[in-house]
Structure formats: structure tokens, C-alpha cells
């Protein structure tokens with residue numbers, strides 16, 4: 432089965448930035464596996480800390496939200512519990528990601544963009560996602576499973592793309608799964624303030640998708656979309 436691997440620093444990231452792509456893939460019978468490197472317990476759970484939760488309670492709460500959101504999107508989810516703020520490379524995290532690549536054998540990889548001056552966990556997650564992808568390709572790197580090929584990597588949209596050098600050169604029409612994305616967003620009560628922002632962003636990227644869709648697709652203005660930045664060249668036999 433064609434699989435998609437989504438590698439994120441924190442639980443909210445896969446919902447806000449790639450929930451539509453995940454729901455779209457699973458609605459078409461594709462397997463989607465999310466590798467969540469931390470629970471976002473320190474950096475992306477401010478409302479829970481203000482309520483007086485302990486560290487373990489924050490982690491458990493975020494884990495629960497992430498599992499529920501993944502279920503709504505039809506995806507599997509694996510947690511690495513590698514600590515956030517700062518998220519740093521450990522031998523266990525690197526090993527775990529290599530093993531996950533080889534187990535899933537992804538045809539598509541989604542992860543963070545290379546830069547984010549507001550959140551250093553995100554560029555770290557980008558770097559280790561690419562590093563483990565390359566190591567998983569090398570027969571000389573030990574571990575279970577077969578080596579992988581060279582799946583294309585799509586970076587999902589950072590929260591403030593203009594500050595991150597993010598060029599939205601891929602616009603994905605997610606209109607048919609928009610309701611599922613909003614359902615997954617509603618689960619993230621710890622980050623409620625982002626709901627309106629990502630609803631408006633979906634609509635704005637949708638308008639841009641319509642504007643850029645050309646004569647073949649001809650998308651209407653009511654489209655919802657997610658933006659991605661493709662990292663490696665697109666390989667094709669025909670320009671379209």
C-alpha cells in the first residue's frame with residue numbers, strides 16, 4: 432500500500448499544517464503514519480500550564496489529543512517522547528526515525544520547513560527528518576527492515592511563513608476533507624486560539640489555489656487548500 436510518513440516536532444503541527452493532506456490520503460485508502468517527536472509539553476501547551484497541570488499531566492493530555500486527532504484523520508501515530516523546548520538529537524530518536532522510515536517505506540514524506548525563527552524545534556525536526564531519511568537509504572546503516580528509496584519531501588507551512596523563507600510552490604486542494612480537518616482542529620483545545628487563524632489560512636490558500644489552478648483543474652474560489660514547499664525536484668515525463 433502507498434504510504435505517507437509525517438514527521439512533526441509536536442502534536443499540533445500535523446493537525447494545523449498537514450491535517451488536510453493526511454485526511455485526503457487516508458480517504459483514498461493510503462496508509463499515513465505520523466511520527467511525533469515530542470508531546471509539545473513545554474513549548475506548545477501554555478494553557479495547560481496556566482491551569483496548574485504537572486509535566487506528566489500535560490504530556491498525557493497532549494498525547495490524548497494527538498491520538499484523537501490522528502484517529503479523526505484516519506492515521507496511525509507513533510510517539511518518540513524526545514522532550515521539547517529544546518528538542519535535541521538523541522541516539523534513540525535518530526534510530527527510531529530510521530527504523531520508522533524502513534518500516535513504513537513511504538512514497539511521500541511531510542515535515543517542517545528548514546527555518547523558523549519563532550520555534551527552534553521545528554527546524555530541528557526538519558533537519559533530523561532529512562538526516563534519518565538519508566541514513567535509512569544506506570545499506571551500510573544497520574537496522575531492521577529494507578532500505579528505502581528516495582521519497583519526495585514536502586515541507587508544510589510554518590505559522591509565519593514570510594519569516595521562514597517559505598515559498599508555497601505546491602497548493603493542495605483539501606476541500607473534500609475540510610470538515611475532517613476542522614474536526615481534528617477542534618480536538619486541540621490546548622491551542623484553541625489557532626482555530627480561526629488556520630480556518631482563514633485554509634480559505635486564503637484555497638483562493639490562491641483557484642487562481643493558480645490553470646485550465647485543467649479549474650478550481651472554484653470556494654476551495655480550501657494547504658500550502659507546501661517541495662524540497663527536491665519533481666520528476667516527470669511530461670510538463671503539466
Ligand SMILES: [Zn+2]
Pocket residue numbers: 440441443444471475550553
Ligand atoms: Zn510545533
